[in-house]
Amino acid sequence: MSRPPQPPEAPLDWAPGLPRDSGVAGATSGGLDARGGVIEGARVAPEGIDTSHTVILYLEGVTVSFDGFKALNDLSLALDDGELRCVIGPNGAGKTTMMDVITGKTRPDSGKVFLGQTIDLTKHDEPSIATMGIGRKFQKPTVFEKHTVWENLELALKNDKRWWQSINSKLKSWQQDRIASVLSTIGLAGETRRLAGLLSHGQKQRLEIGMLLAQDPRVLLLDEPVAGMTDEETAELAGLLATLRGKHTIMVVEHDMDFIADISEKVTVLHEGHVLAEGTLDEVKANETVVEVYLGR
């Protein structure tokens, strides 16, 4: 899937109050990445996400408790820019809660959550985090059921999302093209005028992923995206993720081991709100504790 040409007058999705030059220091200095290697011409995203140290998403010591129960317990995790990361773990391990923390839905009791080097996500709310470039697919497919497929994508589309801008909003032709291209990517080009509520479960899953694509986020969080999909649809989604690899940083929470084997680079195993193991799927599968608490059951 190709990115559409972005004309210079395309509106920048800026959360008010966010310093536009937040990444400048990293841009000029170059820098050392997490493994100590020098990064050539350190990359700073145009949106202001400073990924000069390769890391785009960074959690350290995050703890979330619900009435004393620690859903996340001193969780630390880092995603490199452009990486595709799978997160596995038994039910209740805290995977969804982790996504809630990253997207601003849940405030951590303690710990750091950073987008790039400079943006402290715990200081922002859901809409501004989404605008900064983190898109999220829910565990239960959530689309706008009373809107048509086309309207769902229109609403998700990367655009100026402030309320007064939406009163007189008309899509430019490159934006219409973008919607058309997303529609064909998710295989719903024939359903543009159908109400999203009338789609099948698998189609809703794909529409929700299409909404994320239209939003064009830097980081994509997918919570159990193949749940309820047929084998065929699962394979299609694996193919789609393969084409997105490198263009977006992707975190997939999944139970389906075959799907993970299909797509995975690096796997993180979560257990009781904590990272139990990290590595390739084979490494993780060989880890005894992992086998004990998760795979072996």
Add this chain to the structure above:
Amino acid sequence: MNATTLPLPVATAALGTADDRVRLFSRLGWTAIGIAVVLIAVVVPLMALVAPDGSALHLSSYALTLVGKILCYAICAVALDLVWGYCGILSLGHGLFFALGGYAIGMYLMRAIGHDGVYKSDLPDFMVFLDWKAYPWYWAFTDHFWYCALLVVLVPGVLAFVFGYFAFRSRIKGVYLSIITQALTYAAMLLFFRNDTGFGGNNGFTDFKRILGFDIYAQGTRVALFVLSGLTLVGVLILCRYLVTSKLGRVVTAIRDAESRVMFCGYDPKAFKLFVWTLSAVICGIAGALYVPQVGIINPSEMAPQNSIEMVIWVATGGRGTLFGPVIGAFVVNLAKSVFTMIAPEYWLFFLGAIFVGVTLFLPQGIVGLFRRRRGGGAA
């Protein structure tokens, strides 16, 4: 252009034109609006002013005021539909905004009585009765019509904005929000019942004499107020329809259906809700300001919870989320009410309850839904 009317081949449907697919009104809609404007601005004035008294075509001042009053109610119904039908905010306190608009214009009407009150004083009778010697500070400038007209918009608008700001920021939703709006109008009613609040206590404002120099009971004045109410209703309908067919409207309905998804798409639902909420309150205030000179009285009972609940019933009866339906609902319910209050006033509340239960059970989409179903499932 008319992309809606035909089931287009899939290939074309997928391309560009989808954006201008939602039109402001269909041709039928524009025709209905045109007819309504002619009725309101030409036919009714002719019937009320030119047709001789006693002729079958003559519109009595009773009928004129009754319909004018319902037009004001219909404006409220449309405003309530904007927040309830489209944004999912069930307000049980819109009567407050209506009453505040009415009180704002009522202050001017009280000042316009001049020395023609019972006590022939500078002050309104109720202030003389309380032995007040001067107007309280918040009555300043209320002898100017335009200042009061500004208050009609500002008072409900600012109150709704402040209330909405805190409610939406705290993410209060659903039934909790409904209960708070109900409590708000109830609290305001108790406040306005007090004599020392300075708004005439439980008698409110009445015995108006003139508006902008015209005798308030003259047939010509009544016709003017009627025409103004009717045209305001048409304007409000067009404005609301414009909003709900815009992208803003699509975001607002999306908030109603899946608020968290809207947030993760990057929209701030607070701002959208606050806009439609405040606009809706302002529209209700304007309706109240048109209502009071026609009925000749405003008192705290307009803030009673029952009034706000009746508004909800108009919307539900006509068809929620249709804008036009609530207008029909306001007319049907209120015409029934005026028939009932002549025959068996004590049973009106039972009947109203029965309407509500009946509509909820048998007509979930209201009267408008009935026609849509007949025509085979409504819009594609």
